[in-house]
Amino acid sequence: MPKEKASKRVNCDIRFDNNPNGIFKAGDTASGSISLTLAQPKKIRGICLFITGFAETFWEDKVPHGPKNKKTKAQFKGREDFITQKSYLVGSETGSPLDLATGNTYYYFRFIIPPSAPTSMEGKYGHVRYLVKVALERPWKYDHNFQMPFTVLAKTDFDENSANLKKPIKMEDQLRFYCWICKSAPLMVKATVPKSLYTPGESLDVLLEVNNLSKEDVSEILVKFQKVVKFLSQVQVIDSTQLYAENKLIKYETIEMQRSSSVARLTSANFEKHFLVGPITPTEERQSKILKIGYEIDILVKPKLSPQRIHLTIPIIIGSVGAKTEEALEIAMSAGVAKLAEGLNRDQPTAPPPPYDENQSSLYPLSSLQQAYARENSSDE
Numbered sequence: 189m190p191k192e193k194a195s196k197r198v199n200c201d202i203r204f205d206n207n208p209n210g211i212f213k214a215g216d217t218a219s220g221s222i223s224l225t226l227a228q229p230k231k232i233r234g235i236c237l238f239i240t241g242f243a244e245t246f247w248e249d250k251v252p253h254g255p256k257n258k259k260t261k262a263q264f265k266g267r268e269d270f271i272t273q274k275s276y277l278v279g280s281e282t283g284s285p286l287d288l289a290t291g292n293t294y295y296y297f298r299f300i301i302p303p304s305a306p307t308s309m310e311g312k313y314g315h316v317r318y319l320v321k322v323a324l325e326r327p328w329k330y331d332h333n334f335q336m337p338f339t340v341l342a343k344t345d346f347d348e349n350s351a352n353l354k355k356p357i358k359m360e361d362q363l364r365f366y367c368w369i370c371k372s373a374p375l376m377v378k379a380t381v382p383k384s385l386y387t388p389g390e391s392l393d394v395l396l397e398v399n400n401l402s403k404e405d406v407s408e409i410l411v412k413f414q415k416v417v418k419f420l421s422q423v424q425v426i427d428s429t430q431l432y433a434e435n436k437l438i439k440y441e442t443i444e445m446q447r448s449s450s451v452a453r454l455t456s457a458n459f460e461k462h463f464l465v466g467p468i469t470p471t472e473e474r475q476s477k478i479l480k481i482g483y484e485i486d487i488l489v490k491p492k493l494s495p496q497r498i499h500l501t502i503p504i505i506i507g508s509v510g511a512k513t514e515e516a517l518e519i520a521m522s523a524g525v526a527k528l529a530e531g532l533n534r535d536q537p538t539a540p541p542p543p544y545d546e547n548q549s550s551l552y553p554l555s556s557l558q559q560a561y562a563r564e565n566s567s568d569e
Contacts, residue, residue: 234279
């Protein structure tokens with residue numbers, strides 16, 4: 189397979205029309221231009237334009253394997269494509285070689301982002317990425333590849349006027365402590381939120397009611413507003429053997445944590461906790477099959493002497509925000525697309541920038557899963 193390599197004699201600048209930050213909503217029509225500059229004539233088969241959007245998951249774990257069920261390292265991988273468009277600006281996949289003249293040439297592109305596309309995301313165990321890629325194909329040598337990422341914000345389909353989403357949610361539990369055959373009166377905890385749907389800028393209020401009828405002091409109550417990300421794989425690899433098997437990895441990310449004071453035995457207390465919902469990725473349970481995002485209020489009640497705990501979880505739905513550039517940039521950052529920050533905020537240069545693929549290591553490093561983009565660089569021109 190021909191290798192990819194950047195060249196100082198080929199410059200490609202990819203820009204979006206009226207959208208210098210490259211931020212779009214699912215369902216938008218995106219358009220832009222490609223400025224290709226050659227310092228010398230170049231023989232190619234064609235100039236191919238790829239528009240791609242995909243989710244990938246990847247993690248490692250040890251699983252029982254072999255006749256003795258010995259713990260063995262396994263890799264878990266998943267991939268899902270949302271946009272797969274390929275077209276030729278010049279030439280064709282089966283065409284004869286042709287010569288590109290020295291100088292600057294402009295090409296234009298236009299595509300529709302699927303309404304169901306998920307929000308861009310970068311994480312340790314998976315990501316959702318969108319790319320515009322231009323390839324100068326040369327089957328007899330190596331390809332010149334240039335790419336520019338863009339950010340997509342998903343459309344949420346939650347009905348803000350739904351009566352169910354406006355109803356308060358209550359969770360409660362109780363705990364009894366035992367001494368030999370005797371059991372204590374209960375420690376009762378109730379948590380309430382006024383509704384389940386929130387949008388950035390709103391206050392998420394949590395009411396805690398603690399009725400401690402036991403003779404055990406409560407030392408601490410932790411209340412966390414947290415993000416829950418589910419990564420799903422379709423393939424399991426052990427010792428170079430690939431098996432098609434679904435697996436799941438769940439990771440929790442604390443957005444904010446607050447503590448409540450102690451509650452003495454045989455007393456009651458009420459606490460109110462307030463969390464400001466920032467510009468975070470909306471709840472996405474349906475857009476992707478392998479990467480899902482949710483939120484919850486997590487409450488942990490710790491008695492002073494007993495190892496027993498009361499643990500309450502309240503699911504929260506985060507809706508989308510408007511399409512303001514400032515908010516969109518913050519959402520992109522909170523979604524883990526911090527590696528794109530330099531590109532999203534950069535000033536537009538007066539002169540053409542260097543080829544994007546020369547900057548990819550610092551601006552948008554490619555994952556080990558992207559085999560199509562992770563070929564070795566050739567040492568020959």
